[in-house]
Amino acid sequence: MTRRRTVLAALVLAAGVAGCGEVTNTITPNPGTVNNITLELDYFPNADHVGIYEAQALGYFKQADLNVHIVAPTNAATPLDLLAAGRVQVAISYEPDVLLARNQNVPLVSVAAIVQQPLTSIVSLARQHITSPADLRGKTVGDSGIPYQHAFLETILHHAGVPARTVKEVNVGEGLVPAIISGRVNAVLGAYWNYEAIELRQLGRRPNVIRMNQAGVPTYNELVFVVRKGTIVDHAPLIRRFVQAVARGYEAARRDPVAAVQNLVRMNPGLSYKLQLASVEATMSSFFPTDGHPWGWQSAAQWNAFGEWMTQEHLISNPLAVPDASTNELLAGQGV
Amino acid sequence: MSRMRRWTGWAGPLLVVVVLLGIWELYVDLGGADPLVLPAPHAIASALYTDRGTLWSNFLVTAQEVVLGIIVGVLIALVLSIGIHFSAMLRRGVYPLLIASQAIPIVLIAPLFLLWLGFGLLPKLAIIALVTFFPVVVTTLAALETVDPDLIKLMQTLDASRLEVFRRVELPASLPGLFTGAKLAAVFSVIAAVFAEQAGSNSGLGYLFTIADSQLLAPEAFAAVAVLSAFAIAMFALLAVAERRALPWAYQPKGDTA
Amino acid sequence: MTVEAPDQEHAEEQSEAAIVIEDAVRRFTSRRGVVLALDGISVRVRRGEIVAVVGPSGCGKTTLLELICGLQNPDGGRVQCAPAALMPQRDLLLPWLSALDNAGVALRARGLSRSAARAAAGPWFERFGLAGFEAARPGELSGGMRQRVSFLRSLLAGKPVLALDEPFAALDAITRAEMQTWLARALQEETRTVVLVTHDVEEAVLLGDRVAVMSPRPGRIVANLVIDVPRPRQRTDPHVVALRAQALRSLGVPE
Numbered sequence: 001m002t003r004r005r006t007v008l009a010a011l012v013l014a015a016g017v018a019g020c021g022e023v024t025n026t027i028t029p030n031p032g033t034v035n036n037i038t039l040e041l042d043y044f045p046n047a048d049h050v051g052i053y054e055a056q057a058l059g060y061f062k063q064a065d066l067n068v069h070i071v072a073p074t075n076a077a078t079p080l081d082l083l084a085a086g087r088v089q090v091a092i093s094y095e096p097d098v099l100l101a102r103n104q105n106v107p108l109v110s111v112a113a114i115v116q117q118p119l120t121s122i123v124s125l126a127r128q129h130i131t132s133p134a135d136l137r138g139k140t141v142g143d144s145g146i147p148y149q150h151a152f153l154e155t156i157l158h159h160a161g162v163p164a165r166t167v168k169e170v171n172v173g174e175g176l177v178p179a180i181i182s183g184r185v186n187a188v189l190g191a192y193w194n195y196e197a198i199e200l201r202q203l204g205r206r207p208n209v210i211r212m213n214q215a216g217v218p219t220y221n222e223l224v225f226v227v228r229k230g231t232i233v234d235h236a237p238l239i240r241r242f243v244q245a246v247a248r249g250y251e252a253a254r255r256d257p258v259a260a261v262q263n264l265v266r267m268n269p270g271l272s273y274k275l276q277l278a279s280v281e282a283t284m285s286s287f288f289p290t291d292g293h294p295w296g297w298q299s300a301a302q303w304n305a306f307g308e309w310m311t312q313e314h315l316i317s318n319p320l321a322v323p324d325a326s327t328n329e330l331l332a333g334q335g336v
Numbered sequence: 337m338s339r340m341r342r343w344t345g346w347a348g349p350l351l352v353v354v355v356l357l358g359i360w361e362l363y364v365d366l367g368g369a370d371p372l373v374l375p376a377p378h379a380i381a382s383a384l385y386t387d388r389g390t391l392w393s394n395f396l397v398t399a400q401e402v403v404l405g406i407i408v409g410v411l412i413a414l415v416l417s418i419g420i421h422f423s424a425m426l427r428r429g430v431y432p433l434l435i436a437s438q439a440i441p442i443v444l445i446a447p448l449f450l451l452w453l454g455f456g457l458l459p460k461l462a463i464i465a466l467v468t469f470f471p472v473v474v475t476t477l478a479a480l481e482t483v484d485p486d487l488i489k490l491m492q493t494l495d496a497s498r499l500e501v502f503r504r505v506e507l508p509a510s511l512p513g514l515f516t517g518a519k520l521a522a523v524f525s526v527i528a529a530v531f532a533e534q535a536g537s538n539s540g541l542g543y544l545f546t547i548a549d550s551q552l553l554a555p556e557a558f559a560a561v562a563v564l565s566a567f568a569i570a571m572f573a574l575l576a577v578a579e580r581r582a583l584p585w586a587y588q589p590k591g592d593t594a
Numbered sequence: 595m596t597v598e599a600p601d602q603e604h605a606e607e608q609s610e611a612a613i614v615i616e617d618a619v620r621r622f623t624s625r626r627g628v629v630l631a632l633d634g635i636s637v638r639v640r641r642g643e644i645v646a647v648v649g650p651s652g653c654g655k656t657t658l659l660e661l662i663c664g665l666q667n668p669d670g671g672r673v674q675c676a677p678a679a680l681m682p683q684r685d686l687l688l689p690w691l692s693a694l695d696n697a698g699v700a701l702r703a704r705g706l707s708r709s710a711a712r713a714a715a716g717p718w719f720e721r722f723g724l725a726g727f728e729a730a731r732p733g734e735l736s737g738g739m740r741q742r743v744s745f746l747r748s749l750l751a752g753k754p755v756l757a758l759d760e761p762f763a764a765l766d767a768i769t770r771a772e773m774q775t776w777l778a779r780a781l782q783e784e785t786r787t788v789v790l791v792t793h794d795v796e797e798a799v800l801l802g803d804r805v806a807v808m809s810p811r812p813g814r815i816v817a818n819l820v821i822d823v824p825r826p827r828q829r830t831d832p833h834v835v836a837l838r839a840q841a842l843r844s845l846g847v848p849e
Contacts, residue, residue, distance in 0.1 A: 074536035
């Protein structure tokens with residue numbers, strides 16, 4: 001899956017603007033009146049967001065006295081930039097990015113996991129015969145130039161005993177799939193096993209997929225809901241209602257995926273029903289935690305382990321970044 | 337131009353287009369390009385037909401952004417041109433800034449617009465206005481400055497004040513330049529609109545393009561682009577027609593009309 | 595018949611002078627240094643008089659006209675002139691206005707409404723042989739017609755002095771000849787003080803009460819020919835021919 005990045009300056013700028021005070025809708029927690037929440041997506045509306053749009057379509061937000069405005073991503077700023085700047089109340093982002101932001105002392109907290117495990121994968125076309133990390137020796141791998149993608153690759157190669165110098169890493173920007181189709185690279189790192197890989201399969205291209213957490217990278221939550229720490233302090237009940245309405249949405253999608261995808265496609269122009277349905281069915285189990293935890297559950301142990309990996313890879317160094325990066329207090333049956 | 341000549345005038349370009357489309361179709365069908373990268377014309381035509389409803393409603397969204405953005409851009413350009421024309425101080429101080437505004441990559445400016453103007457129509461208008469105002473300033477200013485100085489001297493001897501000279505001579509004389517700039521702006525604005533929609537949008541042709549592209553739906557992506565291109569051409573043609581209507585004097589009289 | 599002598603003024607004519615230029619000097623600074631366009635030029639024009647100014651290219655004829663119209667100020671000497679309207683060499687009609695509206699431009703500039711300006715200019719069109727062309731755009735008019743509209747425009751400015759800058763130079767020979775005849779008659783009907791700059795010596799003799807000959811740059815008046823041939827004048831009139839030859843001699847052109 002491709003991601004959008006801006007220069008660090010933009011993040012600092014955003015934080016600076018945030019310091020000047022909140023710019024957009026402040027949340028007014030008035031019981032009985034509708035509260036506005038602007039939600040910034042990580043990527044264009046797709047199968048990963050099925051529960052959110054289901055909640056919207058089935059009126060779960062309305063029932064929770066919420067007016068949720070869903071905004072697609074922008075090439076001008078990342079979701080976390082906008083969140084930190086106060087332009088949105090909730091953003092969808094990725095566990096590594098949350099830790100990176102906290103490393104810069106940006107006070108963000110992850111309040112729910114949308115996707116429990118990594119979706120990021122190494123994807124290649126069948127003719128490359130790359131079925132395991134060991135097959136990467138002597139090959140060229142493309143990614144989007146994100147530092148932790150480089151760390152992923154290094155960890156995978158190390159885990160498979162492949163010397164890093166035998167593998168060439170190329171920045172292909174946002175064009176992951178064009179890069180493997182054109183043959184410019186043998187494989188790409190950053191495509192999702194539940195999205196690009198399915199697209200390719202539906203087009204008859206028979207991709208080979210190696211998931212991050214099956215190749216030696218510690219597991220992490222690919223997609224999470226993130227809010228500013230201050231929002232939890234000031235408006236916990238509001239965010240709780242939001243998260244739990246979304247949880248109901250994912251549960252409804254689990255009960256009737258076809259209807260859910262129909263809602264998703266109806267509410268978003270340009271989506272392919274066939275692709276999104278296949279993606280939802282493939283991802284469904286990853287939306288829900290195991291061991292009877294409520295939807296959105298984040299494992300503290302997992303966050304600590306992943307944070308430690310990032311520290312070892314010199315991606316973060318701030319001792320305050322990892323502790324309290326995530327909280328489950330707003331999930332069903334928690335906190336209160 | 338007689339009707340006969342008008343039709344034969346169309347035949348040439350049409351033939352060229354048909355031949356090009358034919359070559360394109362053969363090229364893809366015979367395996368010259370991966371359909372994911374370059375879809376065949378028939379696939380694009382099919383997508384145009386299947387998605388016609390979605391394409392139309394999203395076209396309206398983009399069209400609104402573009403038309404409003406151009407209007408804002410042209411107004412700003414007019415004010416700036418007149419100001420720079422009249423004031424040497426403004427020319428020295430402002431003109432270099434205008435040029436700089438175009439040299440700064442728009443990827444750096446878009447985030448600022450987003451922060452200041454939010455998610456709605458405004459930041460898109462700002463981006464489109466930013467891209468469109470400059471060519472209009474350049475051409476309008478050029479037209480203002482190439483007014484015959486002898487004409488101005490003449491008007492002065494006819495007791496016209498500076499304001500009168502501007503109103504009666506310079507302003508009408510600048511209109512052809514304004515239209516030329518507007519035609520350029522119209523074409524640039526479409527590209528700007530795509531970028532503007534990628535800067536935060538849930539609808540529009542630029543959005544459709546990006547979403548189709550992200551799902552590897554190449555025919556649908558090209559279909560959105562086709563509509564955008566047609567829109568740009570239509571705007572250009574519309575402006576050309578409006579120019580002939582509004583400024584009939586700017587064209588040489590045809591001595592030997594058929 | 596003719597008097598050929600340097601400019602001499604009579605005291606009693608000063609009260610009737612519409613234009614008084616005494617020892618006017620005009621300098622221009624360019625990249626190539628200082629250019630002396632007019633070097634102590636003196637001209638005196640009586641009210642109602644038509645003075646034709648001839649001279650070689652670059653002698654400063656246009657500068658002289660601009661001094662008369664008040665578009666420039668002299669660097670030395672004195673220029674005193676009643677209000678003057680300029681008729682330029684190129685007609686410079688506004689292409690977006692009709693012939694009628696072009697003629698009335700001076701009136702509009704002064705604040706008259708469009709209908710009032712049209713009413714004032716309208717009657718002239720027939721007198722000037724332009725009947726039926728009121729609504730025509732300049733692009734649709736012939737060269738001679740455009741110059742007539744241009745002349746009317748200058749006339750309607752209502753100024754006592756008309757400064758004509760080689761008005762027919764851009765026309766072909768036939769049209770030029772027609773226009774010269776036309777202008778002679780028009781000026782007979784509408785008396786103004788006229789300074790007519792031309793390079794066409796015959797034109798000067800045909801139209802002017804007096805022909806002032808300018809030297810090459812820096813410009814000065816080197817000769818004054820009084821033309822007291824009765825009007826209407828014929829090109830073939832021996833007096834006209836002789837005066838033309840005289841003027842050419844003053845210009846130093848071998849006959």
